[in-house]
Amino acid sequence: MSVFIDFNQSIYPFPAKPMRLNTDEKQFYRERIKALLIEKNAVIVAHYYTDPEIQALAEETGGCVADSLEMARFGARHSAATLLVAGVRFMGETAKILSPEKNVLMPTLDAECSLDLGCPEEDFARFCDEHPDRTVVVYANTSAAVKARADWVVTSSIAVELIDYLDSLGEKIIWAPDRHLGRYVQQKTGADILCWQGACIVHDEFKTQSLSKMKALYPEAAVLVHPESPQAIVDFADVVGSTSQLIKAAQTLPNKSLIVATDKGIFYKMQQACPEKSLYIAPTAGEGATCRTCAHCPWMAMNGLKAITQALESYGEQHQIHVSDNLREKAMLPLNRMLDFAESLSAK
Numbered sequence: 001m002s003v004f005i006d007f008n009q010s011i012y013p014f015p016a017k018p019m020r021l022n023t024d025e026k027q028f029y030r031e032r033i034k035a036l037l038i039e040k041n042a043v044i045v046a047h048y049y050t051d052p053e054i055q056a057l058a059e060e061t062g063g064c065v066a067d068s069l070e071m072a073r074f075g076a077r078h079s080a081a082t083l084l085v086a087g088v089r090f091m092g093e094t095a096k097i098l099s100p101e102k103n104v105l106m107p108t109l110d111a112e113c114s115l116d117l118g119c120p121e122e123d124f125a126r127f128c129d130e131h132p133d134r135t136v137v138v139y140a141n142t143s144a145a146v147k148a149r150a151d152w153v154v155t156s157s158i159a160v161e162l163i164d165y166l167d168s169l170g171e172k173i174i175w176a177p178d179r180h181l182g183r184y185v186q187q188k189t190g191a192d193i194l195c196w197q198g199a200c201i202v203h204d205e206f207k208t209q210s211l212s213k214m215k216a217l218y219p220e221a222a223v224l225v226h227p228e229s230p231q232a233i234v235d236f237a238d239v240v241g242s243t244s245q246l247i248k249a250a251q252t253l254p255n256k257s258l259i260v261a262t263d264k265g266i267f268y269k270m271q272q273a274c275p276e277k278s279l280y281i282a283p284t285a286g287e288g289a290t291c292r293t294c295a296h297c298p299w300m301a302m303n304g305l306k307a308i309t310q311a312l313e314s315y316g317e318q319h320q321i322h323v324s325d326n327l328r329e330k331a332m333l334p335l336n337r338m339l340d341f342a343e344s345l346s347a348k
């Protein structure tokens with residue numbers, strides 16, 4: 001059974017696009033960041049959706065480029081005193097929860113996520129209180145406070161497996177905040193899920209009609225879809241998976257061309273994985289070219305070279321992630337459950 005609660009969706013104001021840098025400026029900031037990382041014993045932990053130049057710099061300097069699960073693991077394992085998290089705020093918070101002894105810096109604390117914004121702590125706590133018989137599973141894309149209210153945290157890479165496991169124990173579930181991923185997981189597992197109605201502004205914009213036309217244009221192309229996308233887009237998919245799973249699929253599928261429905265930041269690592277293949281971003285605009293994100297998260301785009309330099313130079317409060325001890329202890333439990341569960345899956 002799946003019950004969907006109808007919450008009003010807010011329209012979020014988008015941040016201004018970072019100022020474009022010329023080639024000399026980029027080179028200047030790159031060199032400055034490299035020097036600062038050494039001087040401050042810091043490492044860059046970047047998400048697949050950041051701009052290619054940030055991902056390249058992370059790789060060049062011994063950092064990581066990964067999905068949110070692997071970012072969390074990498075940050076916790078690494079010996080650096082400072083983690084520079086290039087992503088959105090919940091990723092910085094997760095890093096701080098798992099590595100409280102480290103400085104966790106972000107280029108900007110204004111890098112939000114529509115899923116996190118769409119699931120405010122108090123509303124969510126009330127919702128959970130109304131359904132005390134349900135196990136609370138929240139997606140990684142939530143605030144530390146929402147994680148602290150949960151029994152489990154999960155990422156898209158292990159969501160189906162975790163819900164399947166909980167279902168096998170006979171547990172009824174509250175899922176938050178992404179409604180599309182919640183529906184996808186419910187269909188895959190048949191679990192009893194009560195779903196919060198959040199959405200990712202990037203994936204929510206992929207358009208079926210335009211995708212259908214694109215597929216007609218490239219009939220040989222495989223369609224790769226992230227499960228934060230609407231049902232009609234998922235129905236088009238040859239492969240549905242998390243960012244890491246889509247990169248792997250791009251490499252292993254026999255198709256020479258791929259249409260990809262997720263943030264186009266993923267193309268940096270995907271093209272590395274299969275340099276000989278042609279990659280096309282799934283259409284978001286429809287006929288009217290009305291896309292707001294055009295397949296790139298406006299908050300991920302805030303992680304620019306200049307902002308990273310400023311964070312590492314100043315260690316200012318406007319870049320520091322703090323999580324109170326009380327919140328950290330509560331959020332740590334469901335996060336550790338997720339990490340242990342992921343570990344047990346990879347040991348199989």
Ligand code: SF4
Nearest residue numbers: 113114200201202297
């Ligand atoms: S791409 Fe979507 S889910 Fe990811 S950070 Fe941006 S708004 Fe959140």
